[in-house]
Every structure is written in structure tokens, then in C-alpha cells.
Amino acid sequence: MKIGELSRRTGVPTRMLRYYEEQDLLHPERSDNGYRVYGPTAVYQVQQIRGLLDSGLTTEIIRRIMPFLDKPDDILMHPRCLTPEVDALLRGEAERIQQRIECLARNRDAIYAYLAAIQDAGRR
Amino acid sequence: MKIGELSRRTGVPTRMLRYYEEQDLLHPERSDNGYRVYGPTAVYQVQQIRGLLDSGLTTEIIRRIMPFLDKPDDILMHPRCLTPEVDALLRGEAERIQQRIECLARNRDAIYAYLAAIQDAGRR
DNA sequence: TCAGACGTTCACATCAATGTGAAGGCAAGT
DNA sequence: ACTTGCCTTCACATTGATGTGAACGTCTGA
Numbered sequence: 001m002k003i004g005e006l007s008r009r010t011g012v013p014t015r016m017l018r019y020y021e022e023q024d025l026l027h028p029e030r031s032d033n034g035y036r037v038y039g040p041t042a043v044y045q046v047q048q049i050r051g052l053l054d055s056g057l058t059t060e061i062i063r064r065i066m067p068f069l070d071k072p073d074d075i076l077m078h079p080r081c082l083t084p085e086v087d088a089l090l091r092g093e094a095e096r097i098q099q100r101i102e103c104l105a106r107n108r109d110a111i112y113a114y115l116a117a118i119q120d121a122g123r124r
Numbered sequence: 125m126k127i128g129e130l131s132r133r134t135g136v137p138t139r140m141l142r143y144y145e146e147q148d149l150l151h152p153e154r155s156d157n158g159y160r161v162y163g164p165t166a167v168y169q170v171q172q173i174r175g176l177l178d179s180g181l182t183t184e185i186i187r188r189i190m191p192f193l194d195k196p197d198d199i200l201m202h203p204r205c206l207t208p209e210v211d212a213l214l215r216g217e218a219e220r221i222q223q224r225i226e227c228l229a230r231n232r233d234a235i236y237a238y239l240a241a242i243q244d245a246g247r248r
Numbered sequence: 249t250c251a252g253a254c255g256t257t258c259a260c261a262t263c264a265a266t267g268t269g270a271a272g273g274c275a276a277g278t
Numbered sequence: 279a280c281t282t283g284c285c286t287t288c289a290c291a292t293t294g295a296t297g298t299g300a301a302c303g304t305c306t307g308a
Binding site: 137140143157158177182183184 | 264265266267273275
């Protein structure tokens with residue numbers, strides 16, 4: 001698929017799809033005329049990228065952890081890939097993600113608690 | 125406490141504390157000489173703000189939802205506060221927060237799954 | 249074949265969050 | 279009194295994620 005269709009399917013402007021490529025997050029093929037050609041999985045990849053960006057991760061971090069997300073088990077067969085640095089990177093990032101989750105969950109709960117309390121007060 | 129101490133206690137540069145005030149996220153008193161004076165709870169407030177900013181919320185959204193987080197029950201007694209707009213705002217924001225949580229949790233799990241699989245492969 | 253929709257690159261603008269420095273006032277210790 | 283450190287405001291710079299437009303090539307249907 002070409003960039004316009006991917007944009008339509010994901011709701012992400014073409015400008016951004018080109019930007020993500022520049023940031024090494026997407027790697028479309030090129031057809032003879034130079035047009036970007038995306039595989040069908042690109043839709044999910046883009047949604048993945050968007051979700052992580054919206055959650056406060058930078059393109060740099062996304063670039064570094066993406067290779068380890070949703071990988072087929074083939075890659076896992078080569079534990080050589082896991083240098084101590086990569087291990088530390090992944091663990092550190094997972095922990096920071098966990099921090100964010102806890103912060104967000106706390107505040108989500110606070111909001112719902114507020115709404116529930118109001119509801120409750122109104123019913124009385 | 126003055127801005128320097130708050131900065132030391134939270135690790136957030138004074139420049140940012142002044143910025144958060146400008147963005148209506150903090151409202152310190154002023155002493156006679158014009159110095160900002162923060163109450164003891166400011167430490168938690170700043171951590172709260174930092175956590176939300178790191179999680180991808182903008183200062184604008186934080187400003188709008190903060191009044192409803194960690195409020196003493198006094199305020200809850202006035203359900204008049206909950207106009208339909210505020211209700212929609214809070215629900216909408218809570219849902220978007222939930223989206224982020226799910227995205228982050230998915231990827232945290234993926235990272236840990238990867239690490240576990242490596243661990244597993246290495247033990248064989 | 250020509251128009252219109254889509255693609256390309258390049259470049260400059262914006263916005264939010266943050267860094268940094270200048271110029272000057274206030275406070276506390278020696 | 280003077281130094282040192284903290285405070286104030288003002289202002290300009292930077293970085294990352296975006297918006298937007300120019301100038302130009304490519305495909306496709308009437």
C-alpha cells in the first residue's frame with residue numbers, strides 16, 4: 001500500500017508517516033518510481049507508534065525498544081542478542097513504563113472516584 | 125518553603141516550578157518581599173504534575189483535571205459543580221488515560237516476555 | 249492528451265516543554 | 279559592611295513533534 005492509504009487507514013497524516021521513517025521507526029520499501037510501499041502490518045505498527053508517543057515515549061526510545069516488541073520467536077532463539085546493555089535498557093524502560101502506568105492508573109481511579117461520589121451525592 | 129527548597133526536594137528545576145505556576149498548575153503564596161512560598165503539600169503536587177507530564181498529558185489537560193484529583197470530600201458535597209461539560213471532560217480524559225494504560229501495559233508485558241524468553245533459552 | 253489526485257523532497261513555521269543567561273533585589277554569616 | 283547564595287523578572291535559545299506550503303514528478307480516467 002502507498003502512503004496515502006496508510007494515512008487513511010490509521011488517521012495519521014502523511015507528513016508524520018514520513019517523519020517516522022526519518023526517525024527509523026518505519027522502513028517502507030520503495031517502488032520503481034520512488035513511492036513508499038508499506039506492507040499490511042504497517043497499520044498496526046503505526047498504531048503502536050502512536051500509542052507509545054501519546055504515552056510520553058520519545059521516538060528515540062521507541063526506536064530502541066520496538067525491535068523487541070511483537071517479535072516472532074525466531075529472534076528469541078538467539079540469546080546472543082541480549083548484551084548486558086540491551087538487558088539493562090529493556091529492564092530500565094519497562095520500569096519507567098510501569099511508573100507511568102501507576103501514575104495514570106492512580107489518576108484514572110481518582111477521576112472515577114470523583115464521578116462516582118458525585119453520582120452518589122446526586123442520588124441522595 | 126521557598127522555591128529553592130521545593131526544587132531540591134523534588135528534583136525539578138526552579139525554572140520549571142515557575143513555569144508550572146505560569147501554567148496555573150501551582151499557586152504559591154507570596155511573602156512580603158515577593159518570594160514564592162509553598163506549603164508542604166507542594167512536594168506531592170509537583171510529583172503529581174511531573175508524573176502526568178511524563179505520561180504524555182499536556183499542562184492544559186492537567187490544569188483541567190487537577191481540581192478533581194485528591195480533593196477532600198467537602199467539594200464532593202456540591203454536585204452542582206458537575207455540569208454536563210465537566211462530566212464529559214472527565215469521562216473523556218479518564219478514557220484516554222485508560223487507553224494509554226493499556227498501550228503501556230501491553231508493551232511492558234512484551235518487554236518482560238522477551239526478557240523471560242531469553243532467560244529461558246539461556247537456561248537450556 | 250489533459251486534469252486531477254497522489255506522490256516526491258525541501259524548507260520554513262509553530263507549539264509545548266525546557267535550558268540558560270542577564271540584571272538586579274534580598275538575606276544571612278563572618 | 280561585604281560576600282555569598284537565593285530570590286525576582288525578562289528574554290532569547292533549543293528540542294521534539296507537528297503543520298503547512300512550494301515546486302515538481304507520476305499515475306489514471308474522461
